[in-house]
Amino acid sequence: MTLGRLLMHVAWTFGCPGAGQGVVGKRRLTIAWAVAGVATLVAFTWIVWGLHAAIAVRLASAVDAFVRLRKRPASAPDHPNLPLLASAIGVLGFLYLQFATDRLRIPASSMMPTIAIDDQVYVDKVTKFWSPPRRGEVIVFAQPCQPAISYIKRVIAVGDDTVEVRCNQLYVNGKPVPTTLVERACTYADTSGDDRPRTTTCSRYRETLDGHTYDTFHDAERGERDAAKDRALGDRKDFPSTDRIVRTCGSQIDTGDSRRQAQPVGEIVETRPGARACEPQLHLVVPPGTLFVMGDNRSNSNDSRYWGVVPLDHVIGRAIGVVLPIAHTASLR
Numbered sequence: 001m002t003l004g005r006l007l008m009h010v011a012w013t014f015g016c017p018g019a020g021q022g023v024v025g026k027r028r029l030t031i032a033w034a035v036a037g038v039a040t041l042v043a044f045t046w047i048v049w050g051l052h053a054a055i056a057v058r059l060a061s062a063v064d065a066f067v068r069l070r071k072r073p074a075s076a077p078d079h080p081n082l083p084l085l086a087s088a089i090g091v092l093g094f095l096y097l098q099f100a101t102d103r104l105r106i107p108a109s110s111m112m113p114t115i116a117i118d119d120q121v122y123v124d125k126v127t128k129f130w131s132p133p134r135r136g137e138v139i140v141f142a143q144p145c146q147p148a149i150s151y152i153k154r155v156i157a158v159g160d161d162t163v164e165v166r167c168n169q170l171y172v173n174g175k176p177v178p179t180t181l182v183e184r185a186c187t188y189a190d191t192s193g194d195d196r197p198r199t200t201t202c203s204r205y206r207e208t209l210d211g212h213t214y215d216t217f218h219d220a221e222r223g224e225r226d227a228a229k230d231r232a233l234g235d236r237k238d239f240p241s242t243d244r245i246v247r248t249c250g251s252q253i254d255t256g257d258s259r260r261q262a263q264p265v266g267e268i269v270e271t272r273p274g275a276r277a278c279e280p281q282l283h284l285v286v287p288p289g290t291l292f293v294m295g296d297n298r299s300n301s302n303d304s305r306y307w308g309v310v311p312l313d314h315v316i317g318r319a320i321g322v323v324l325p326i327a328h329t330a331s332l333r
Contacts (some may be wrong), residue, residue: 006069012083013065014058016090020065022082033061034086038093045100045124047232048331100126101184102317103139103168104150105245109190110153110295110302113204113215114138114332117191119153120324121332125317132312133291134158135172135210138332139317140308141293144263145249152319153293153303156209157286162269165239165305167278168222168298170207174271174280178208182215184223190300219299237298238277239305240284248308263308264290291315 013020018033036057044050057229102123106115115121115138123140133155135261143151157172164171169179183204189281190200203223205216219237240246248263264287275281286292290309304310321331 002142003151006066009069010062010066012087014062016083017058017061017086018086018089019083020062020069022079022084022086022244023065024068024076025069027082030062030082033057033064034089037061038089038096040094041097044097044122044320045126046320047333048122048323048329052329053124058148097210100124101320102140103323104152106152109200109300110189110297111138111154112188112217112297114154114296115152115319115322116328117189118325119322119328122320122323123317124320128315129316132158133315133318134210136162136209136214139291139293140316140319141291142314142316143307144314145307147314150316151293153215153295153313154208155291156304157292159286159288159290161286161292162283163239163286163292164280164283165237166280167225168205168218169278170294171280171283172209174283180206181223181226182206185220185227186217188217201302214296217297217299237305240282242282244268244282246284246308247306253295264288264311266290266292266309 009020009023013033016034018030019038021033022030037054040050040054040057041051044054102125104121104123106117106119106121109117121140135155135158137155138152139155140150140152143149154168162171162173170177181203186202186203186204189200190198201220202217203220203226205218205222207214207216246265246268248265259313266287267285268282270282272279272281284292286309289312291312292304292309294303295306319332321333322328
Protein backbone atom coordinates (compact mmCIF):
# COMPACT_ATOMS: atom_id res chain seq x y z
CA MET A 1 0.00 0.00 0.00
CA THR A 2 1.38 3.39 -0.97
CA LEU A 3 2.02 6.02 1.70
CA GLY A 4 -0.64 8.30 0.26
CA ARG A 5 -3.29 5.58 0.34
CA LEU A 6 -2.23 4.56 3.84
CA LEU A 7 -2.63 8.12 5.12
CA MET A 8 -5.99 8.39 3.36
CA HIS A 9 -7.24 5.30 5.20
CA VAL A 10 -5.91 6.62 8.51
CA ALA A 11 -7.68 9.96 8.01
CA TRP A 12 -10.85 8.10 7.04
CA THR A 13 -10.58 6.09 10.27
CA PHE A 14 -10.18 9.24 12.35
CA GLY A 15 -13.44 10.55 10.92
CA CYS A 16 -15.20 7.18 11.04
CA PRO A 17 -13.66 4.89 13.69
CA GLY A 18 -13.40 1.31 12.50
CA ALA A 19 -13.03 2.10 8.79
CA GLY A 20 -9.33 1.18 8.64
CA GLN A 21 -9.94 -2.01 10.60
CA GLY A 22 -12.66 -2.84 8.07
CA VAL A 23 -10.20 -2.49 5.19
CA VAL A 24 -8.09 -5.31 6.66
CA GLY A 25 -11.17 -7.45 7.30
CA LYS A 26 -11.38 -7.21 11.09
CA ARG A 27 -15.14 -7.41 11.44
CA ARG A 28 -15.45 -7.39 15.24
CA LEU A 29 -12.90 -4.60 15.61
CA THR A 30 -14.68 -2.57 12.94
CA ILE A 31 -17.99 -2.78 14.77
CA ALA A 32 -16.39 -2.20 18.19
CA TRP A 33 -14.53 0.95 17.10
CA ALA A 34 -17.56 2.28 15.22
CA VAL A 35 -19.87 1.76 18.19
CA ALA A 36 -17.32 3.32 20.55
CA GLY A 37 -17.16 6.37 18.30
CA VAL A 38 -20.93 6.84 18.38
CA ALA A 39 -21.17 6.08 22.10
CA THR A 40 -18.75 8.87 22.98
CA LEU A 41 -20.72 11.34 20.85
CA VAL A 42 -23.92 10.34 22.64
CA ALA A 43 -22.11 10.67 25.99
CA PHE A 44 -21.17 14.21 25.00
CA THR A 45 -24.86 15.07 25.13
CA TRP A 46 -24.65 14.42 28.88
CA ILE A 47 -21.16 15.46 29.91
CA VAL A 48 -18.54 17.72 28.35
CA TRP A 49 -15.78 15.15 28.81
CA GLY A 50 -17.57 12.99 26.22
CA LEU A 51 -16.04 15.23 23.53
CA HIS A 52 -12.55 14.51 24.81
CA ALA A 53 -13.39 10.81 24.89
CA ALA A 54 -14.65 11.02 21.29
CA ILE A 55 -11.37 12.57 20.15
CA ALA A 56 -9.37 9.98 22.10
CA VAL A 57 -11.34 7.11 20.52
CA ARG A 58 -10.72 8.52 17.04
CA LEU A 59 -7.01 8.93 17.64
CA ALA A 60 -6.70 5.43 19.09
CA SER A 61 -8.68 3.91 16.22
CA ALA A 62 -6.55 5.77 13.66
CA VAL A 63 -3.30 4.59 15.28
CA ASP A 64 -4.58 1.01 15.46
CA ALA A 65 -5.62 1.19 11.80
CA PHE A 66 -2.20 2.58 10.82
CA VAL A 67 -0.42 -0.36 12.50
CA ARG A 68 -2.74 -2.96 10.95
CA LEU A 69 -2.62 -1.43 7.48
CA ARG A 70 1.19 -1.32 7.59
CA LYS A 71 1.27 -5.05 8.41
CA ARG A 72 -1.33 -5.99 5.81
CA PRO A 73 0.15 -8.15 3.00
CA ALA A 74 0.00 -6.57 -0.42
CA SER A 75 -1.82 -9.64 -1.75
CA ALA A 76 -4.56 -9.51 0.94
CA PRO A 77 -8.10 -9.17 -0.49
CA ASP A 78 -10.14 -5.99 -0.05
CA HIS A 79 -13.19 -5.90 2.25
CA PRO A 80 -15.24 -2.97 0.96
CA ASN A 81 -18.41 -3.69 2.95
CA LEU A 82 -16.86 -3.34 6.39
CA PRO A 83 -15.41 0.16 5.86
CA LEU A 84 -18.75 1.26 4.42
CA LEU A 85 -20.50 -0.12 7.52
CA ALA A 86 -18.13 1.85 9.78
CA SER A 87 -18.71 4.95 7.67
CA ALA A 88 -22.49 4.58 7.89
CA ILE A 89 -22.33 4.26 11.68
CA GLY A 90 -19.95 7.22 11.86
CA VAL A 91 -22.23 9.41 9.73
CA LEU A 92 -25.20 8.52 11.95
CA GLY A 93 -23.19 9.57 14.99
CA PHE A 94 -22.23 12.85 13.34
CA LEU A 95 -25.83 13.59 12.34
CA TYR A 96 -26.97 12.86 15.89
CA LEU A 97 -24.36 15.29 17.23
CA GLN A 98 -25.55 18.01 14.85
CA PHE A 99 -29.19 17.47 15.84
CA ALA A 100 -28.64 17.00 19.58
CA THR A 101 -26.14 19.75 20.39
CA ASP A 102 -25.48 23.40 19.73
CA ARG A 103 -22.67 25.80 20.56
CA LEU A 104 -22.85 29.26 22.07
CA ARG A 105 -20.11 31.85 22.53
CA ILE A 106 -20.59 33.86 25.71
CA PRO A 107 -20.32 37.62 25.02
CA ALA A 108 -20.92 38.97 28.53
CA SER A 109 -20.05 38.47 32.19
CA SER A 110 -23.55 37.67 33.48
CA MET A 111 -22.68 34.02 34.27
CA MET A 112 -19.31 34.65 35.88
CA PRO A 113 -17.60 33.09 37.75
CA THR A 114 -19.13 29.90 36.30
CA ILE A 115 -18.72 30.95 32.66
CA ALA A 116 -16.27 33.61 31.47
CA ILE A 117 -16.53 36.04 28.57
CA ASP A 118 -15.70 34.35 25.21
CA ASP A 119 -16.09 30.82 26.62
CA GLN A 120 -17.55 28.33 24.13
CA VAL A 121 -20.45 26.44 25.72
CA TYR A 122 -22.04 23.34 24.21
CA VAL A 123 -25.77 22.80 24.67
CA ASP A 124 -27.78 19.58 24.93
CA LYS A 125 -30.97 20.11 22.90
CA VAL A 126 -32.63 16.69 23.34
CA THR A 127 -33.14 15.87 27.03
CA LYS A 128 -35.63 18.75 27.41
CA PHE A 129 -38.16 16.67 25.44
CA TRP A 130 -38.55 14.13 28.24
CA SER A 131 -37.15 16.00 31.25
CA PRO A 132 -37.98 19.69 31.80
CA PRO A 133 -35.22 21.89 33.25
CA ARG A 134 -34.86 21.69 37.02
CA ARG A 135 -33.71 24.10 39.69
CA GLY A 136 -29.98 24.72 39.67
CA GLU A 137 -29.43 23.73 36.03
CA VAL A 138 -27.86 26.08 33.50
CA ILE A 139 -29.99 26.49 30.38
CA VAL A 140 -29.90 28.31 27.05
CA PHE A 141 -33.14 29.88 25.84
CA ALA A 142 -34.62 32.40 23.44
CA GLN A 143 -34.94 35.63 25.40
CA PRO A 144 -38.72 36.26 25.66
CA CYS A 145 -38.45 39.96 24.81
CA GLN A 146 -36.05 39.35 21.88
CA PRO A 147 -36.51 35.73 20.72
CA ALA A 148 -33.79 36.09 18.08
CA ILE A 149 -31.22 36.36 20.88
CA SER A 150 -30.07 33.35 22.94
CA TYR A 151 -29.44 33.84 26.65
CA ILE A 152 -27.75 31.52 29.15
CA LYS A 153 -28.82 31.58 32.81
CA ARG A 154 -29.37 29.33 35.80
CA VAL A 155 -32.83 28.01 36.66
CA ILE A 156 -33.74 29.30 40.11
CA ALA A 157 -37.42 28.34 40.30
CA VAL A 158 -39.94 26.41 38.21
CA GLY A 159 -43.69 26.72 37.75
CA ASP A 160 -45.67 27.19 41.01
CA ASP A 161 -42.49 27.84 43.02
CA THR A 162 -42.02 31.08 44.92
CA VAL A 163 -38.88 33.20 44.68
CA GLU A 164 -37.60 36.19 46.63
CA VAL A 165 -34.29 38.02 47.08
CA ARG A 166 -33.59 40.18 50.15
CA CYS A 167 -30.19 41.77 50.74
CA ASN A 168 -28.66 39.32 48.24
CA GLN A 169 -30.06 36.28 50.06
CA LEU A 170 -32.08 34.08 47.71
CA TYR A 171 -35.25 32.38 48.95
CA VAL A 172 -37.01 29.60 47.02
CA ASN A 173 -40.34 28.31 48.31
CA GLY A 174 -39.87 30.35 51.45
CA LYS A 175 -36.54 28.77 52.39
CA PRO A 176 -33.13 30.48 52.16
CA VAL A 177 -30.83 28.90 49.59
CA PRO A 178 -27.70 27.77 51.52
CA THR A 179 -24.95 30.33 50.93
CA THR A 180 -21.40 30.63 52.26
CA LEU A 181 -18.83 33.38 51.82
CA VAL A 182 -15.85 32.36 49.65
CA GLU A 183 -14.08 35.69 49.16
CA ARG A 184 -15.14 38.98 50.74
CA ALA A 185 -13.22 41.18 48.27
CA CYS A 186 -12.54 39.97 44.73
CA THR A 187 -12.15 41.39 41.22
CA TYR A 188 -12.91 40.15 37.72
CA ALA A 189 -12.23 41.31 34.18
CA ASP A 190 -15.27 42.74 32.41
CA THR A 191 -15.92 44.90 29.36
CA SER A 192 -17.49 48.33 29.20
CA GLY A 193 -20.04 49.55 26.65
CA ASP A 194 -17.31 50.22 24.08
CA ASP A 195 -15.80 46.73 24.65
CA ARG A 196 -12.79 48.10 26.47
CA PRO A 197 -11.58 45.91 29.36
CA ARG A 198 -12.21 47.07 32.90
CA THR A 199 -11.75 45.61 36.36
CA THR A 200 -14.85 45.18 38.51
CA THR A 201 -14.89 44.62 42.25
CA CYS A 202 -17.07 41.91 43.78
CA SER A 203 -17.67 39.53 46.64
CA ARG A 204 -17.83 35.79 46.00
CA TYR A 205 -20.31 33.36 47.55
CA ARG A 206 -21.13 29.67 47.11
CA GLU A 207 -24.73 28.52 46.76
CA THR A 208 -26.29 25.07 46.79
CA LEU A 209 -29.65 24.71 45.07
CA ASP A 210 -31.28 21.28 44.72
CA GLY A 211 -27.93 19.48 44.71
CA HIS A 212 -26.18 21.93 42.38
CA THR A 213 -23.29 23.83 44.00
CA TYR A 214 -21.87 26.87 42.22
CA ASP A 215 -20.20 30.20 42.96
CA THR A 216 -21.85 33.59 42.50
CA PHE A 217 -20.58 37.15 42.27
CA HIS A 218 -22.23 39.99 44.19
CA ASP A 219 -21.46 43.64 44.79
CA ALA A 220 -18.40 44.20 46.96
CA GLU A 221 -20.73 45.92 49.42
CA ARG A 222 -22.37 42.60 50.29
CA GLY A 223 -19.08 41.19 51.54
CA GLU A 224 -18.44 44.34 53.56
CA ARG A 225 -21.99 44.39 54.93
CA ASP A 226 -21.87 40.71 55.90
CA ALA A 227 -18.50 41.17 57.54
CA ALA A 228 -19.90 44.06 59.59
CA LYS A 229 -23.12 42.11 60.24
CA ASP A 230 -25.01 45.16 59.01
CA ARG A 231 -28.37 43.91 57.77
CA ALA A 232 -30.43 46.97 58.58
CA LEU A 233 -30.69 48.31 55.03
CA GLY A 234 -32.28 46.81 51.94
CA ASP A 235 -30.55 46.35 48.61
CA ARG A 236 -31.32 47.93 45.25
CA LYS A 237 -31.44 44.44 43.70
CA ASP A 238 -34.06 43.12 46.11
CA PHE A 239 -36.79 41.13 44.36
CA PRO A 240 -39.73 41.59 44.14
CA SER A 241 -39.43 45.33 44.71
CA THR A 242 -41.65 46.86 47.35
CA ASP A 243 -43.61 48.72 44.67
CA ARG A 244 -45.01 45.28 43.73
CA ILE A 245 -44.62 45.89 40.01
CA VAL A 246 -44.22 42.63 38.05
CA ARG A 247 -41.66 43.35 35.37
CA THR A 248 -42.22 41.57 32.05
CA CYS A 249 -41.38 42.09 28.40
CA GLY A 250 -44.31 44.51 28.34
CA SER A 251 -42.27 46.92 30.46
CA GLN A 252 -39.31 46.69 28.06
CA ILE A 253 -38.68 48.66 24.88
CA ASP A 254 -40.57 47.12 21.97
CA THR A 255 -38.00 45.66 19.57
CA GLY A 256 -40.56 45.02 16.84
CA ASP A 257 -39.67 41.29 16.81
CA SER A 258 -42.73 39.49 15.41
CA ARG A 259 -41.81 36.36 17.39
CA ARG A 260 -42.23 38.18 20.69
CA GLN A 261 -45.11 36.55 22.53
CA ALA A 262 -47.44 37.42 25.37
CA GLN A 263 -45.59 36.56 28.57
CA PRO A 264 -47.24 34.99 31.64
CA VAL A 265 -47.27 37.32 34.63
CA GLY A 266 -46.57 35.90 38.06
CA GLU A 267 -48.43 36.95 41.18
CA ILE A 268 -46.70 38.86 43.95
CA VAL A 269 -47.82 37.75 47.41
CA GLU A 270 -47.08 39.59 50.65
CA THR A 271 -46.08 37.17 53.40
CA ARG A 272 -44.90 39.36 56.31
CA PRO A 273 -46.37 42.88 56.54
CA GLY A 274 -44.05 45.26 58.34
CA ALA A 275 -40.99 42.99 57.99
CA ARG A 276 -37.56 44.58 58.23
CA ALA A 277 -35.73 45.40 54.99
CA CYS A 278 -33.63 42.24 54.82
CA GLU A 279 -36.33 39.84 56.00
CA PRO A 280 -38.58 37.83 53.66
CA GLN A 281 -41.75 39.83 53.08
CA LEU A 282 -43.22 39.34 49.61
CA HIS A 283 -42.45 36.84 46.88
CA LEU A 284 -43.25 36.06 43.26
CA VAL A 285 -45.29 32.97 42.42
CA VAL A 286 -43.79 31.59 39.20
CA PRO A 287 -46.53 30.90 36.61
CA PRO A 288 -47.03 27.25 35.56
CA GLY A 289 -45.13 26.28 32.42
CA THR A 290 -42.40 28.87 33.00
CA LEU A 291 -38.99 29.23 34.63
CA PHE A 292 -37.45 31.95 36.77
CA VAL A 293 -33.78 32.35 35.81
CA MET A 294 -30.85 34.36 37.12
CA GLY A 295 -27.22 34.84 36.15
CA ASP A 296 -24.51 33.72 38.56
CA ASN A 297 -23.11 37.26 38.43
CA ARG A 298 -25.98 38.56 40.55
CA SER A 299 -24.79 42.16 40.51
CA ASN A 300 -24.44 42.26 36.71
CA SER A 301 -27.05 40.06 35.07
CA ASN A 302 -30.06 40.95 32.94
CA ASP A 303 -32.48 38.20 33.97
CA SER A 304 -35.96 37.32 35.24
CA ARG A 305 -35.76 39.99 37.92
CA TYR A 306 -35.99 42.62 35.18
CA TRP A 307 -37.97 41.11 32.29
CA GLY A 308 -39.95 38.23 33.77
CA VAL A 309 -40.16 34.48 33.41
CA VAL A 310 -39.10 32.17 30.56
CA PRO A 311 -41.85 30.04 28.95
CA LEU A 312 -40.78 26.41 28.64
CA ASP A 313 -41.21 26.50 24.86
CA HIS A 314 -38.41 29.11 24.71
CA VAL A 315 -35.87 26.68 26.17
CA ILE A 316 -33.24 25.61 23.63
CA GLY A 317 -31.47 23.16 25.90
CA ARG A 318 -29.28 22.46 28.91
CA ALA A 319 -25.69 23.65 29.03
CA ILE A 320 -23.32 20.66 28.83
CA GLY A 321 -20.12 22.49 29.65
CA VAL A 322 -17.36 24.83 28.56
CA VAL A 323 -15.20 23.35 25.80
CA LEU A 324 -13.05 26.28 24.67
CA PRO A 325 -10.67 27.63 25.72
CA ILE A 326 -9.29 24.29 26.85
CA ALA A 327 -8.00 25.83 30.09
CA HIS A 328 -11.61 26.65 31.06
CA THR A 329 -13.04 23.20 30.19
CA ALA A 330 -15.66 22.36 32.80
CA SER A 331 -18.89 20.44 33.14
CA LEU A 332 -22.04 22.45 33.91
CA ARG A 333 -24.21 19.47 34.84
